[in-house]
Amino acid sequence: MSAAPQKPWRQRLGPVHTWVGIVLGGLLFAVFWMGTLSVFDREIDRWMMPATRLASPAGPTRLASPAGPPRLDAIAPLAQSLVPAGARQWRVDWATPRTPVLRLSWQTRDGQRELRYLDPATLAPMADPGTLGASGFFFPFHYGLMLSWNDLGKWLVGLAGMAMLVLLVSGVVIHRKLFADFFTFRPRKRLPRSSLDLHNVTGVLGLPFHFLITLSGLVIFWAVYFPQAHQGVYGSGAKAKAAVQAEGYGRYRPNATPATPAAPAKPLASLDAMAAQARARWGPGAEPYFVRVWKPGQADSYVELRRSYASEVSMNLDQLYFDAATGEFLHQFQAAPAMAVQRFFSGLHFIQFEHPLLRGLYFALGLSGCVLIATGQVFWLAARRKAAAPDARWRLVEALAVASTTGLIAATLGFLCANRLLPQHAQWGATDRPGLELLAFFVLWSLALAHGLGRAMQAWREQAWAIAALAASALLLNAVTTDAYTRVTTPWAVWGVDAALLALAATAIYAARRLKARGLAT
Structure with a gap:
């Protein structure tokens, strides 16, 4: 049959x-x-x-432009006054044509995240918008x-x-x-x-x-859907996950020097000078898009700067780290070729370029x-x-x-x-x-x-x-x-x-x- x-x-x-x-x-x-x-x-x-519908800059009295770099040394004292003691980090995101406000955010000791908007003209804190918005919900x-x-x-x-x-x-x-x-x-x-x-x-x-x-x-989300790709090399557990983050995405931690009463934290060095160093290291046309101060107020505090990808498809992971007290260069990170491919696909998907x-x-x-x-x-x-x-x-x-x-x-x-x-x-x-x-x-x-x-x-x-x-x-x-x-x-x-x-x-x-x-x- x-x-x-x-x-x-x-x-x-x-x-x-x-x-x-x-x-x-x-x-x-x-x-x-x-x-x-x-x-x-x-x-x-x-x-x-509605409060963030700011006009384009007009006149020499403005401290910053929504499309240009902010004066970080003018923002630092404000950030230090707003961020609670013991915070893990605080960061400032540049204003852009699509988001014409400065964004000051921080992470508290218990992991809670807070966000405040700043007027790029006066650096005055703006009222809480009272919404997650599309970027916080959609x-x-x-x-x-x-x-x-x-x-x-x-x-x-x-x-x-x-x-x-x-x-x-x-x-x-x-x-x-x-x-x-x-x-x-x-x-x-x-x-x-x-x-x-x-x-x-x-x-x-x-x-x-x-x-x-x-x-x-x-x-x-390759690491979520196919964890075997990195577990076969790094193993499993919290330490292995941290190693993947460090080598893949650039998580950097300098050798810790625990603060003691005899070694109090030093004042924060010039962030504008660090940003200038970053531009020089990255080359012509490169611009940071945020600065982050890790362990603020501590003796082993350090500063991170990320390179903007507004003019390119790939969402690069280029990072520079400086000593917060001295402004001394500590570390530079660039994604490995395999990770660069993933970041190119990320850029195609998220379309964050201008x-x-x-x-x-x-x-x-x-x-x-x-x-x-x-x-x-x-x-x-x-x-x-x-x-x-x-x-x-x-x-x-x-x-x-x-x-x-x-x-x-x-x-x-x-x-x-x-x-x-x-x-x-x-x-x-x-x-x-x-x-x-x-x-x-x-x-x-x-x-x-x-x-x-x-x-x-x-x-x-x-x-x-x-x-x-x-x-x-x-x-x-x-x-x-x-x-x-x-x-x-x-x-x-x-x-x-x-x-x-x-x-x-x-x-x-x-x-x-x-x-x-x-x-x-x-």
């Missing part, structure tokens, strides 16, 4: 593509959505932190889902990344007319057909980007990835609805799909609205203002899931209307609660966020009207 012939690869990969997308599509959308927003996280920070959510226990969030994001690679490869195999798919989009066809067309177009259009951005995301046009392209392609994932889910649901009557499991899948796409977008907009609605010093029990913003996000996200369970296919249209209303509300709240439209020095980033909100509201209205006219079942 002859064996049954095996199905061709295209047919065998079809179910893989379908089920990986259905099971992990919601997680993938969350990662892509937050990653796309993180491309402009500093600009969204300006929207969420960005960490993108790579860790705000789940730090045993790196659970990073493992889930890694699982989503591997799933995305499987989906991209299987999608290329199962689509025989890949080139034709790029030019085929029939928006007036019924929902299964039009959603599949849009799925194919965005998949083909952004295929190189989607593959590279996913692969680079996995490479960034290139506005390329940043806009990343944002557009990131949105295309979100559309790719969402339309894949919509197509499957619409096709299943035509084939059979929905059962309880199918309704759960649809509710999760609704919550993870339109629900997540609505929750994000609710987070922005809460930022503009909450009083500056809002408090609810032990929850401070940043915590209340997060609470608004997760409550709205939970409500979106409940709404999806209760309203089934109608939830898509109703949540599209909710997105339009929330986006318009966020735009109006920015105009009403800040001086964004009454001053001529408002940064373009703030108006850019408002323009994106307006475009999102218009897109949501169009989608809601289309869904009402044709219905999800046709």
Whole structure:
């Protein structure tokens, strides 16, 4: 009896593509959505932190320029007065065109991290913005889902990344007319057909980007996903991990000379002189982007300077260390070739270099990835609805799909609205203002899931209307609660966020009207 012939690869990969997308599509959308927003996280920070919307420097009386190096010797006394005694370290990050404020941060003896913003013109401490902002929420959510226990969030994001690679490869195999798919989009066809067309177009259009951005995301956390790579050489345990950090990322600790009552700490040497030494050692055009004082106030204190990567793709790890009391050069670190490859992939993924046009392209392609994932889910649901009557499991899948796409977008907009609605010093029990913003996000996200369970296919249209209303509300709240439209020095980033909100509201209205006219079942 002859064996049954095996199905061709295209047919065998079809179910893989379908089920990986259905099971992990919601997680993938969350990662892509937050990653796309993180491309402009500093600009969204300006929207969420009105006090940091500083004007460009004007006149010789300014002590520093948002785009230039600060006067570190003028900042040092202020830092020493603000940083509590016994802190492990404090650091100052340069102001940049995207973040036009100086950032003074420190780590206390018990590991807590604090952050204060300084006006680069006067070096005066600014009021607490009362928010995590996009860089403090969207960005960490993108790579860790705000789940730090045993790196659970990073493992889930890694699982989503591997799933995305499987989906991209299987999608290329199962689509025989890949080139034709790029030019085929029939928006007036019924929902299964039009959603599949849009799925194919965005998949083909952004295929190189989607593959590279996913692969680079996995490479960034190589030590988490593939610890055997370093455990085979360094072993396991705290000392081995410290050795990996020191040789891979440049953690430096000079030979300790314990402070005694007979040997008190000496005054801090000129930080500006150390920065000048760093520029000379790194060569023409090189500039530090932060200075960090380790063990401040102790006899064995030392200073670290990092070279900026604003003008290059790779996120270099170039570091210089100086004795804090004498300014004497102690150590220089440059990443080994293998680590330099990892930093190049990190630079491709994080796009921290200054290139506005390329940043806009990343944002557009990131949105295309979100559309790719969402339309894949919509197509499957619409096709299943035509084939059979929905059962309880199918309704759960649809509710999760609704919550993870339109629900997540609505929750994000609710987070922005809460930022503009909450009083500056809002408090609810032990929850401070940043915590209340997060609470608004997760409550709205939970409500979106409940709404999806209760309203089934109608939830898509109703949540599209909710997105339009929330986006318009966020735009109006920015105009009403800040001086964004009454001053001529408002940064373009703030108006850019408002323009994106307006475009999102218009897109949501169009989608809601289309869904009402044709219905999800046709």
